Amino acid sequence: xxxxxxxxxxxGDVRVLARALTLVENAxxxxxxxxxxxxxxxxxxxxxxxxxxxxxxxxxxxxxxxAGKSTLVSALISVWRKAARRVGVLAVDPSSPFTGGALLGxxxxxxxxxxxxxxxxxxxxxxxxxxxxxxxxxxxADLLDAAGFDPVVLETVGVGQGELEVAGAADTTVLVLAPxxxxxxxxxxAGVLEAADVVVVNQADRAGADRLEAALKAxxxxxxxxxxxxxxxxxxxxxxxTTGVGVEALAATIDARAAGxxxxxxxxxxxxxxxxVRAAVERRLHREFWGSREAELARLAGEVASGRLxxxxxxxxxxxxxxxxxxxx
Amino acid sequence: xxxxxxxxxxxGDVRVLARALTLVENAxxxxxxxxxxxxxxxxxxxxxxxxxxxxxxxxxxxxxxxAGKSTLVSALISVWRKAARRVGVLAVDPSSPFTGGALLGxxxxxxxxxxxxxxxxxxxxxxxxxxxxxxxxxxxADLLDAAGFDPVVLETVGVGQGELEVAGAADTTVLVLAPxxxxxxxxxxAGVLEAADVVVVNQADRAGADRLEAALKAxxxxxxxxxxxxxxxxxxxxxxxTTGVGVEALAATIDARAAGxxxxxxxxxxxxxxxxVRAAVERRLHREFWGSREAELARLAGEVASGRLxxxxxxxxxxxxxxxxxxxx
Numbered sequence: 001x002x003x004x005x006x007x008x009x010x011x012g013d014v015r016v017l018a019r020a021l022t023l024v025e026n027a028x029x030x031x032x033x034x035x036x037x038x039x040x041x042x043x044x045x046x047x048x049x050x051x052x053x054x055x056x057x058x059x060x061x062x063x064x065x066x067a068g069k070s071t072l073v074s075a076l077i078s079v080w081r082k083a084a085r086r087v088g089v090l091a092v093d094p095s096s097p098f099t100g101g102a103l104l105g106x107x108x109x110x111x112x113x114x115x116x117x118x119x120x121x122x123x124x125x126x127x128x129x130x131x132x133x134x135x136x137x138x139x140x141a142d143l144l145d146a147a148g149f150d151p152v153v154l155e156t157v158g159v160g161q162g163e164l165e166v167a168g169a170a171d172t173t174v175l176v177l178a179p180x181x182x183x184x185x186x187x188x189x190a191g192v193l194e195a196a197d198v199v200v201v202n203q204a205d206r207a208g209a210d211r212l213e214a215a216l217k218a219x220x221x222x223x224x225x226x227x228x229x230x231x232x233x234x235x236x237x238x239x240x241x242t243t244g245v246g247v248e249a250l251a252a253t254i255d256a257r258a259a260g261x262x263x264x265x266x267x268x269x270x271x272x273x274x275x276x277v278r279a280a281v282e283r284r285l286h287r288e289f290w291g292s293r294e295a296e297l298a299r300l301a302g303e304v305a306s307g308r309l310x311x312x313x314x315x316x317x318x319x320x321x322x323x324x325x326x327x328x329x
Numbered sequence: 330x331x332x333x334x335x336x337x338x339x340x341g342d343v344r345v346l347a348r349a350l351t352l353v354e355n356a357x358x359x360x361x362x363x364x365x366x367x368x369x370x371x372x373x374x375x376x377x378x379x380x381x382x383x384x385x386x387x388x389x390x391x392x393x394x395x396a397g398k399s400t401l402v403s404a405l406i407s408v409w410r411k412a413a414r415r416v417g418v419l420a421v422d423p424s425s426p427f428t429g430g431a432l433l434g435x436x437x438x439x440x441x442x443x444x445x446x447x448x449x450x451x452x453x454x455x456x457x458x459x460x461x462x463x464x465x466x467x468x469x470a471d472l473l474d475a476a477g478f479d480p481v482v483l484e485t486v487g488v489g490q491g492e493l494e495v496a497g498a499a500d501t502t503v504l505v506l507a508p509x510x511x512x513x514x515x516x517x518x519a520g521v522l523e524a525a526d527v528v529v530v531n532q533a534d535r536a537g538a539d540r541l542e543a544a545l546k547a548x549x550x551x552x553x554x555x556x557x558x559x560x561x562x563x564x565x566x567x568x569x570x571t572t573g574v575g576v577e578a579l580a581a582t583i584d585a586r587a588a589g590x591x592x593x594x595x596x597x598x599x600x601x602x603x604x605x606v607r608a609a610v611e612r613r614l615h616r617e618f619w620g621s622r623e624a625e626l627a628r629l630a631g632e633v634a635s636g637r638l639x640x641x642x643x644x645x646x647x648x649x650x651x652x653x654x655x656x657x658x
Contacts, residue, residue: 043639047641049639050633050637050638054635054636269634272634273640273643274626277629277633280640284644284648285615286611290607297603298599300602301600301603301606302599304599305602306595307379307380307381310372310375313376313379315606315613319610319613
């Protein structure tokens, strides 16, 4: 049955894909990461699609609320559709408590592509576990990739730490800004400018667009000086998503990054896989280690709090019982 | 030699204490937490002082820049000195790259206590490792505690995540606000109001103090409603640190929290010790696990990035090699 699921996903069956996405979305991080043997069905699905991953260009789109990200993504989809590319979109909303599958508020703007079998849009809302959202988005993007969608767009609502993590799951991160509300680049979270591979000044027909472009230029010059000029400033493009101005050029700039094939993103993908496997292994190590030692930790913490043991002695008591005499002194 | 160091610290020798603080400050988190056997001298010092810990009331003082924290701490010290208590102060500046020991800018306001052997002030500046500052502050507070200072004040500059962690190392957290610059409680980081055991409206003679008190009252009422009224709102006091108005009442409110002796803080101290020991154990587990497996992780990450392996298979390959066939498929 599970093999049929994977086969249907690989064949591009969108109904089965929707089911597979729900299966992965609802699985715990432990199950998705292979750290929990209970998730055999999810593990089998992931193992079955693994050989078909890496064909899609994963494009993260991030930026402050009001910058016009959804409208811009919708306009980009139109360009990609003209080239007969099948586009997958994961719209991630870290601030929404609603579970995925439903259309979020501003996803409605993508309704122009409703009914187009070459466009698959899926929403993903906030989950409980910290860091869980980015990991879930990455695993769900795998399925869109396996199903043959290319590019796979990871669009986030707002810019926060969680959104940055989601952008980090992409091969190319597009930062969208706009004059007015979202034009204060000083207010951007640390790391957001640094994570951008392409910067877009959207709503470029509005007052303040020149000022925003100048501020960006200054920020990147400052960054290059600060970093010894090692990294080039990312391309900065002007668009008006509502009219389509500049959107073809943006699509071309994004596509050019994938011109070298999967090899172009190999280093980033290896780093991402390493980070992911490392996190999963550590989660599993913690669970296995503490599973039988929580009571001992509580006892030792009591000893430390009462001054009968130093914190270091408690650590050695837990980790190196075989190497040091139990209890320390 | 190290035993002499501990003995001198316990005897209250401030010159040796200063040296011991530097030793601990310069040690890596691994060494301080007993996760690295190389730090035998630090471990011996910590083990030797452990039985003498817990006598000091650790008072964290936090709040936005400009609220008058340093002036208030200086005024509190004067009150405590009248009661012949020996006061230790750790002034923590997460934003400063300067190493500790030197007087920071606003520490100069504490010069009124210079030359008073009953007051020991030490500055601690930002360190590289995330979370390292709070852990270092906690370990340095241990030494002040062991040397017989009581209370030990942990004062932070500004309110950020790091500052909150430092406040979390205290038995009592005092949040200092002032009308004007630092009066927007909406701008406080999440968790700051929740962490406060005592709230102070400093510069209470200035315009806007009433409004700030009203905003605080509303915020705590809202919080209580939101939490089902489980936790009482903390006492809220008005002070004018520059003239001393309200400072005796504040000192009395702080001191009252320690009236029950160390038992009053036992639950919090056990939780703190557990958090600390857990973090140290996990750091050590990671080091021991990855020490011999970094190359294998890099190889597996390459396989995952190339689609030859799923992330879950790589995890199982690393953790459960004895349980599943190597490589998965």
